[in-house]
Amino acid sequence: MNTNSNSYTIIYASVIVVIVAFMLAFVSSSLKDRQDKNVEFDKMKQILSAMNITEVQDAEAEYKKYVKADEILNAKGEVVSETGGFKIASKDIMDDNLPLYVCEVNGSRKFVFPVYGAGLWGPIWGYVCLNEDKNTVYGVYFSHASETPGLGAEIATDKFQNQFKDKKVLENGAVELGVMKNGKVEKMEFQVDGISGGTITSKGVDAMLKGCLSRYNEFLNQK
């Protein structure tokens, strides 16, 4: 057979494409459930990490142990729904659709807020855990899609995240928690040092904290 004729080439290419397309569709749909489960487990681990619980083996069990409710709030700080906050993807977080995780660590109540924003190269996101007074940071977790290793990517390290512990969030009712350029911190109570060489990512974290936490302003100011 002449494998160099035009019609053979076209038919060959079409058949290959159809076969490959079916294979990929089959694999993708048969593994979908498992993959979604993994993404959920990963989200649970991130939330737990904001509460300074790391090295989690069984994410689901630990999550159930510490997280008492995943509420949905509206902009006025009222609870709209007692459950369902976990299911809200970060792109669906809106002023009247704000997830809040109510947790309990060692007998005291904590609140975990999801935050998300933009770094230098791609999205950054995280979780901020506040104490019961809704003003003191208990722990944070940040992650990123594609920040520069050694520079912007340092936001995902304990060294950067531990700086946030015991910082205050609100000043005169507005969110003041943030990141300043390394060495330029003026308000020790609210600000942490940024990363040298990772200025744009640091600013991204600052904007992310202020922007996302401000949406909970009413809730944070309820005492």
Add this chain to the structure above:
Amino acid sequence: MSLFSKNNQETFFNPLSSSNPVTVQVLGICSALAVTAQLKPAIVMGLSVTVIMSMSNVIISLLRKTIPNRIRIIVQLVVCAALVTIVSEVLKAFAYDISVQLSVYVGLIITNCILMGRLEAFAMQNGPWESFLDGVGNGLGYAIILVIVAFFRELLGAGCLLGFSVIPQCVYDCGYLNNGLMLMPPMALILVACIIWVHRSLNKDLQEK
């Protein structure tokens, strides 16, 4: 012709040393930099490449008589792209942590020059069994270098191996510090160069006149 004839043995063992894809042909350097900061992703990357290379070699070798000459590169690409996507989906389902770490590099296997090189240079001319041996050999040759580089980078850079601390605390107490520079990509290049140096001084045939 037996399964393990002298020729076939050479097909399998040559890529491990005298025609190693990384240190002799200097292919696939990009991924060697990217995934070798720790041992675990390096091992996974090495194994994934080995699996994908042997499978795509066999498939291309089976198809080699039917592939129209004019679109052969495209067909090779489609075959390994499909395999890579399947492996990446499977990793996401069964080894999520590793797939997060490998993230883009799994996709980059498609463009790994070793892969396309072997398909075009070997699988298009040889039978499935030889191609399989060639794929496994080249994959392992690549994996060995990755593992050696990752071993030194993780040991000297983080004081760990596979995530476990191996340098005892008393050494740190005496003033030893982890060398953070080892975790930066350029150090992988320098380590690869050191391996090439050792390899060539042991193997006189490789030295250029």
